[in-house]
Amino acid sequence: MYMNNQGRPTRPETDDMTHSETCTGNRALQIEESLIFEGGDMDGTGVDLPKPKGSGNRLGGLERQSNINLPGLAEPEAMRHFVRLSQKNYAIDMGPFPLGSCTMKHNPRLNEKMARLPGFGDIHPLQPVSTVQGALELIYTLATWLKELTGMPAVAMSPKAGAHGELCGMMAIKAALEARGEADTRIRVLAPESAHGTNPATAAQCGFKVDSIPADATGRVDLDAFREKLGPDVAGIMVTNPNTCGLFERDIRAIADAVHEAGGYFYCDGANFNAITGKVRPGDLGIDAMHINLHKTFSTPHGGGGPGSGPTVLSEALAPFAPIPYVVSGKDGFELVEKRTQDEGQSFGRMTAFHGQMGMFVRALSYMLSHGGDGLRQAAEDAVLNANYVLARLKTEMTPAFEGTCMHEALFDDRFLADTGVDTLDFAKAMIDEGYHPMTMYFPLVVHGAMLIEPTESESKQELDRFCDALLSLAKEAKAGKTSKFKAAPVHAPRRRLDETGAARKPVLRWTPPAGDAASLAAE
Ligand SMILES: *Cc1c(COP(=O)(O)O)cnc(C)c1O
Secondary structure, three states: OEEOOOOOEEEOOOOOOOOOOOOOOOEOOEOOOOOHHHHOOOOOOOOOOOOOOOOOOOOHHHOOOOOOOOOOOOHHHHHHHHHHHHHOOOOOOOOOOOEOOOOOOOOOHHHHHHHOOHHHHOOOOOOOHHHOHHHHHHHHHHHHHHHHHHOOOEEEOOOOOHHHHHHHHHHHHHHHHHHOOOOOOOOEEEEEOOOOOHHHHHHHHOOOEEEEEOEOOOOOEOHHHHHHHOOOOEEEEEEEOOOOOOOOOOOHHHHHHHHHHOOOEEEEEOOOHHHOOOOOOHHHHOOOEEEOOHHHHOOOOOHHHOOOOOOEEEOOOOHHHOOEOEEEEEOOEEEEEOOHHHOOOOOOOEOOOOOOOHHHHHHHHHHHHHHHHHHHHHHHHHHHHHHHHHHHHHOOOOEEOOOOOOOOOEEEEOHHHOOOOOOHHHHHHHHHHOOOOOOEEOOOOOOOOOEEEOOOOOOOHHHHHHHHHHHHHHHHHHHOOOHHHHHHOOOOOOOOOOOHHHHHHOOOOOOOOOHHHHHHHHHO
């Protein structure tokens, strides 16, 4: 068994261990790292200061009785700790991140430089408006780009993620229904079976009843089944386009017309807007509200790397109900509308304390301006081209879930693994050994053993070929009966295969000092 310096096992011992043992548990550049509390000693600090003279204790009974137990590390030790931890994580700066539905693309360093400019990075939301005119202009300009790209008349900038944008759109729909006096009768929201979990969750959060629409054989909304579900109690529909199967909903205009005819609203989940930016304007498709994940479509770090931002565009019908605050351009410069009384008073209110994710706004606008309108269109085209290249190469060994071309992500099912004893999870774990982050697995739910691959436009053909070669080799090995290799994978990762369910259900989040230590501290 490999142990760290605290006697905790670092990785399991198994029969098929392919590594020769080292004394330290380290393996070349892969260095075992203990918890920060375990590394130093409690009395150590990064700086040595002389004890202050002549200042008596003025804390009275409030003075500390026991050791504070902060980890004590010298400065280089603290730095090494975090660098080593960072090296245990896969990152978009290390290799392709093929997670479908997440759009993990290159984050240009220019965006980071812009976001750190003092005029954007060092301001406070409570500063007088006259001192942050540049920042307000940036929000206003970004809002203008978003309205232009979507063909929509209004946008709420404050939502802080895609899911928060969905909440914004559905709250606007609720407010519009209230204004019509129909909030009590229109209680049902339709959403396709393949929807991202946040869609039904948002509708339920707003008090609606969720009714799911089946997919047809081509992976799209079943139009007849959808029409049958329409009625006077329908508040609206939530549809993702391109959908979570990576396919364009060809009947989207018919869907919009039908839901409007039935008196409902059309919410579009715009998480996949990067596939159609500059090609199609959601406003022309009859959409009433759509969030845009700035952190997906317009390249800002997300996941472990940073916060999200989910501006939500609104149609003429929903614009009056938009949340506050919003930026307007007046004769004295840019102003913030912060109170309902400043407008018609129909706004449904406030979603967040301040004005949205400023850092994300700067990064998104930096990305837009450096690409230009034509560059954004090309990014969408290249994202679709790359996904279809991956689809075309991989379908020689793997099984596409649906026939035909795809949009920005390629979806496979697990039919190619039938009778191999290898399942989608094993296949994904084997990818880790090959140096790749796995694709999105088991989503969307409508496809058995789903593997959803989104290469994005920012990978080169050479990089895509290396990725495809790896997956094709794995698929061949699975079919050739190398099942045990897949069941054991990953063997090269620091912790091998984890009990992910256990980690999620019973997370161990608190460090407790070894028994001896606790006793000695108490005695001090
Ligand atoms: C990512 C995503 C969301 C949620 O966005 P967050 O920013 O993670 O809250 C919703 N729908 C789809 C289709 C997505 O891919």
